[in-house]
Amino acid sequence: WLLECKNGGWTLKNVAKGLYVAMDEHPNNHNEYREGIKIVGKQSPHTWHISHANTKNKQHFRIYTPNDGKCLDLSCHGAGPGVDLWGQWEGTNQLWTFEEEDIFPGTKLLAATPSHVPIFAPPRSSQPPSSTPKTEYRAWVAIWVGGERKNQLADIIQYTYLATFLLLRETPRCEVGQSARVLRDDWEDDDGWFKIILTVTDDQYRCLVNNGPIVANHFIVIFTPYPDVACTPIHSSDFEANQDWIGNKILRPFAAVAGGRPFTWKEGHIHALESALAETRSNFSLESPANNSFGEFISKYHDAFSQRVKELSDFSEA
Numbered sequence: 296w297l298l299e300c301k302n303g304g305w306t307l308k309n310v311a312k313g314l315y316v317a318m319d320e321h322p323n324n325h326n327e328y329r330e331g332i333k334i335v336g337k338q339s340p341h342t343w344h345i346s347h348a349n350t351k352n353k354q355h356f357r358i359y360t361p362n363d364g365k366c367l368d369l370s371c372h373g374a375g376p377g378v379d380l381w382g383q384w385e386g387t388n389q390l391w392t393f394e395e396e397d398i399f400p401g402t403k404l405l406a407a408t409p410s411h412v413p414i415f416a417p418p419r420s421s422q423p424p425s426s427t428p429k430t431e432y433r434a435w436v437a438i439w440v441g442g443e444r445k446n447q448l449a450d451i452i453q454y455t456y457l458a459t460f461l462l463l464r465e466t467p468r469c470e471v472g473q474s475a476r477v478l479r480d481d482w483e484d485d486d487g488w489f490k491i492i493l494t495v496t497d498d499q500y501r502c503l504v505n506n507g508p509i510v511a512n513h514f515i516v517i518f519t520p521y522p523d524v525a526c527t528p529i530h531s532s533d534f535e536a537n538q539d540w541i542g543n544k545i546l547r548p549f550a551a552v553a554g555g556r557p558f559t560w561k562e563g564h565i566h567a568l569e570s571a572l573a574e575t576r577s578n579f580s581l582e583s584p585a586n587n588s589f590g591e592f593i594s595k596y597h598d599a600f601s602q603r604v605k606e607l608s609d610f611s612e613a
Contacts, residue, residue, distance in 0.1 A: 298393075304342035304361055309334075317341030318360055318380060332367070332378045343367075348390050355390045357383065367391065574599045 296316070297308045307316040317335040335341065348355040359366040360380065368381035369388040383389065 298345075304344050305358075306342060307358075315341060316343075318365075332380065349385075350390065354392045356392065357389055358391055359383070 297310050299306045299308055308314070314334045314336060317333055318341055319333040342361060343358050344361050345356050345358050347353065348357050357366050364383060365380040366383050366389045368379045370377045370379040370381075381389070
């Protein structure tokens, strides 16, 4: 499960299916929520509050509803253990803890859990009554990793956070880090595609739409923003089937080099992108007051890439 801070509380989201744990609003005949948990779609998540339990162990927490304070309670009613909603009591059935997960063998990924971020019962809304909260969007980041670094997940995470921070310059680094996570679908081991999901505001969403890929060494980071939906899965086995979609949609800033026509994405283009980035980095500093726009960096990057790609005879092939 993934914890996401939202609407003055937390949501419990299933990583595989994108569904949420919610309170079942149909009590039994005794007005008790013995079967008060259900799984709901991503359009209607339920917000929970989390607080430290009254125990000596600082890793013990209670998860409870914001309105009536009913807690997630391990139930032994019925055929087997389940989860109920129950008023707070001193039993251990209501004590929960959060652990890190080994997502890949030999790789430790810090989970975005209360163990690593402040735990409190925040107010219902942090927005002043007269203001309107900004719209939030989901933005998927597709990452291609090749060469010797294919299995170095830590490098993937570190570089992607850096690239995201550079792109969303108005967003503090900590916010980017807390809102991103790495997922891996049922991709084969020889595939090099990973994806990361970010929560961004409407302004940041437009920034993502207007900018293109970022490439460094053996990394290609592609920002593909879509409101509240996952983008089309992209990994190496999809290249031939989706090359028109990749060329026209994801690589939109670079497709103009080919006159807007679909093009075949081949290894030579990856080398051209890497070389162009190296040149752009050597001649462009984001720390310079004159270069305060990431759009300027992308523009210079695009020009350098265009110059190199003209030397590739197969670039204009559909």
